[in-house]
Amino acid sequence: MKKELGIFILLIVLCVTVAIINPRFLSSANLTNMSTLIGMYGIFSIGLGLIIITGGIDLSVGSVFALQGVLLAMMLRDWSWPWVLAVFASILGVTALGAFHGYLVAKVKMQPFIVTLCGFLFYRGLARFIASDETKGFGSSGFTVLRDLATGSVGPVPMPFVLFIVIAAISYVLLHKSVYGRYLIAVGRNEDATRYSGINTRLVIGSAYAVSMLFAGVAGVLIAFYTNSISPANHGMSYELYGIAAAVLGGCSLRGGEGSIIGIAIGTALIQVLQNLVNLLGIPSSLNFSVLGAVIFFGVLVDQLISQRKRAKIRS
């Protein structure tokens, strides 16, 4: 709880500071845009968090978005598939990729870093090849139901944010209340001891990758429609870093065995507010990444110092 409270306070402080300096922060246009972004990024960040809790990592998410985006555009516009089928197929395809990663990590025992690094490279290249390096789009008309679902709102709240809340709630129950969540955390803490207790650790680890990609698949559809134009060379570039950063800020240790859904959610929000801050405060956008890097660095450093002090206090 303490960790989450810490970043939550940081989030509030940041919001208040920006709002004071540039009241445009609180304009409905800005808030709507920010919550859309938080929604989209949050969905796949939660998935990444699950993988990180098992002690793994996923570097391929961004490239998967490019591949999914390109295929979705082609399915809808070039091949005229009904939108339900296209969306379903794209999410299923992405989930299958995740399951494949999970198989390589859990059964073939390859390192997650390597598997997903190769994915990062391979899927991007594949996306570019399939699209012949052309920017794909959804056009300005058609698929109104899908568009409304992806980019519309429920009242004042953008759809991506609503979906994010729903997925976050399901994930919270999954991670903190269910048997599967217990197994995930146990496997991340000590895989051997968990195996010696009779749990099928291979299935637990492998499935985390599949579930994560399921979430990414949902986010991918939203992201595709948000940008509305998918340039296969750039679409989704570096998104995985945002996800990992959100998870780490939210309390997931890269060593595994630790994490909270609420933390990841707040972490995502924090990162998006920071990006917004850079814009609204007139900080040159070239420093965008630097600001992000600095905040994550200090966030983790402060957390480490606090937990070291706590451990020293327990020992004395």
Next chain:
Amino acid sequence: MEPPLLEFRGITKRFPGVVALQNVSFSVQKGEVIALIGENGAGKSTLMKTLGGVHQADEGAIFVDGQEASIRSVKDSIGLGIGFIHQELNVVDNIDVAGNIFLGREPLKGGPLKLVDHARMVRESEPFLKKLGLNISPNTPLRELSIAQQQMVEIAKTLSLNARVIIMDEPTSSLTLSETERLLQTVKDLSKHGVSVIYISHRMGEIIECADRVVALRDGKNAGELAKEEITHDRMVALMVGRELKNLRIEGKGVQEANYFAVEGLRTGFKPKQTVSFSVGRGEILGFAGLVGAGRSEMAQAIFGVEPPLEGTIRIGGERVHIHNARTAISHGIYLVPEDRRLTGLITSVCIRENISLPALTRYSTALLVNRQAEKRIAQEQVEALRVKTPSIETIAANLSGGNQQKVVLGKWLSLKPKVMIFDEPTRGIDVGAKAEIYKLMRALADEGVAVIMISSDMEEVIGVSDRIAVMHEGRISGILSHPEFSEKSIMQLAVGGSVAAASN
């Protein structure tokens, strides 16, 4: 008279909670081959580590050539001419033989450039390899050599460091018969050239062949010596054991169903040519004794499915069961309290409640959501039944004492109605009081009809707690003792590969 090459005088070494060595003294003459014997935990390794500079003795002194030696580091030890061939070879396998021999003191050339003079290394390695009869080029990459050859390279290394005493710790454990013969010949040659050898081994046959004198340790103290003419199998065994046994016996209700758990022809990757067959009855505690490396833990892990066996039949109550992994073993009611509780027994960073509920979490859940109430109840029950000393079930396991951690590991399984319970070194690192409690728990388990297997390297424990004792040696059971035959001597005799007939002498 010339002073001995090496002399230990009154060496005492303490570690927190245990006196590893107490007033140990003996000497080694130039060119003598001394066999250092003693059971697990007798202090042989600790003594050699003080000689090797890894530890410093708390009392006593080591004399080299009659002068008191100050050995504060491995470097000092090497400087005094002490070479150490560890059981786990210290070789770097991605460089060549010459590189290994000169590791850390490579000859340099090129002035300020400080390049390694490889040609000189090769040239200077040759005489040592030749002295040992090693017919390989110093350019050979080490990983292309067999373990036996790598060992020879280590010996060459110590010779190149002007070793006058070479300590060999269980040197033949990974060698074939012919390689062992060659090593023993090397030991004899070294001795002829005036290099002393301290040979630590459990293999009586080798000791009889090459030792000039046997020095025995027991419980960290001198336990006697044997001159060359006196060295026999029986006398060595007698020196290693023979102390007062505390009475740990807790009478049980007796065997309720003999041969309930039967293992036949079990073969593991450990020693693929050996098979293990035995049976345990319900209500019986079968102890497994043997020296380190006899293959007991490997057998336990094979039965529990963590390292599935190459072949073998396992029957429970007459019915055959197939064990592919830990899950299937558990589903048949076979549970393991593993040797290393912190690594594989518990998740130390998690609380007691979550540790106890882990194997059967689905039982304490409704619709795949964990039922906290049910979980708390079962954890509380176990903590009370096992008398785990803890302020609450939410305490993190890492904060418990060893004995209490072990009880938590046991608690994981007790709620699941075990049929077969395997304990691997159940009281290692646990204080005397907690040990007694665990023995009582084991007996109570047996009385409830569980077939209990207890692997232990503690003689007193194995004799005091077991109903029968199976002794393992080099991957097979060398004998099974029943109550009237229990004695440290008979166990040791079987543990070093003797026969049951000899054991009953």
